[in-house]
Amino acid sequence: MKRFIAPFSGEIVCLRLIEESDLEKTLSWRNRDDARVWFKTSSRLALEQHQAWFNHYLNKMDDFLFIVEAGGKSVGQASVYDIQWDSGFAEVGRFLVAPESAGKGYIDQACAALIQLCTVTLGLRYIFLEVIDTNHRAIRIYQKNGFVEENRYDGLLRMSITLEVIENI
Numbered sequence: 001m002k003r004f005i006a007p008f009s010g011e012i013v014c015l016r017l018i019e020e021s022d023l024e025k026t027l028s029w030r031n032r033d034d035a036r037v038w039f040k041t042s043s044r045l046a047l048e049q050h051q052a053w054f055n056h057y058l059n060k061m062d063d064f065l066f067i068v069e070a071g072g073k074s075v076g077q078a079s080v081y082d083i084q085w086d087s088g089f090a091e092v093g094r095f096l097v098a099p100e101s102a103g104k105g106y107i108d109q110a111c112a113a114l115i116q117l118c119t120v121t122l123g124l125r126y127i128f129l130e131v132i133d134t135n136h137r138a139i140r141i142y143q144k145n146g147f148v149e150e151n152r153y154d155g156l157l158r159m160s161i162t163l164e165v166i167e168n169i
Contacts, residue, residue, distance in 0.1 A: 002061065003064075012070055012109045015114065017065070018054075023054055029097070030045065031044050038132055040132075061083075077095070078093075078094065078095050078110040079094035089128075090124050092127050092128070107138075115145060115146070119163060127161055128158060130156045147159035
């Protein structure tokens with residue numbers, strides 16, 4: 001059974017664990033042409049594939065996907081996954097905004113709240129992400145939240161943040 005993480009808030013947003021009732025909505029966000037291009041796997045997904053992913057996700061103890069809410073409305077998603085509990089490392093990502101909520105700063109706020117969850121609640125010391133190196137909008141959000149470039153490869157930019165950096169933000 002997946003570890004429960006209570007909903008938590010940033011300045012503007014609240015993050016809560018995804019539920020099965022969120023799947024159709026998150027799939028519609030993810031399958032948009034303007035969103036898919038920023039995922040490593042950019043093909044359209046069927047609801048059955050998304051449901052199968054969710055069923056597998058429910059049994060993973062190192063993977064937490066959050067629905068980002070603002071004003072009680074679902075406006076996006078964010079995730080921490082591949083958590084290495086013994087070393088305090090994890091990857092963050094799967095950031096996605098609802099089309100009607102784009103440009104309102106929700107993903108920036110979700111990123112900041114997720115960093116706090118990773119360090120304060122989960123006790124992680126190092127978090128990283130990979131982003132397509134032409135996704136300049138996302139890169140600016142990550143830089144604003146303290147991520148720095150580690151390296152580039154195969155059209156991806158790997159960025160990270162360590163506990164020392166987080167404590168100084």
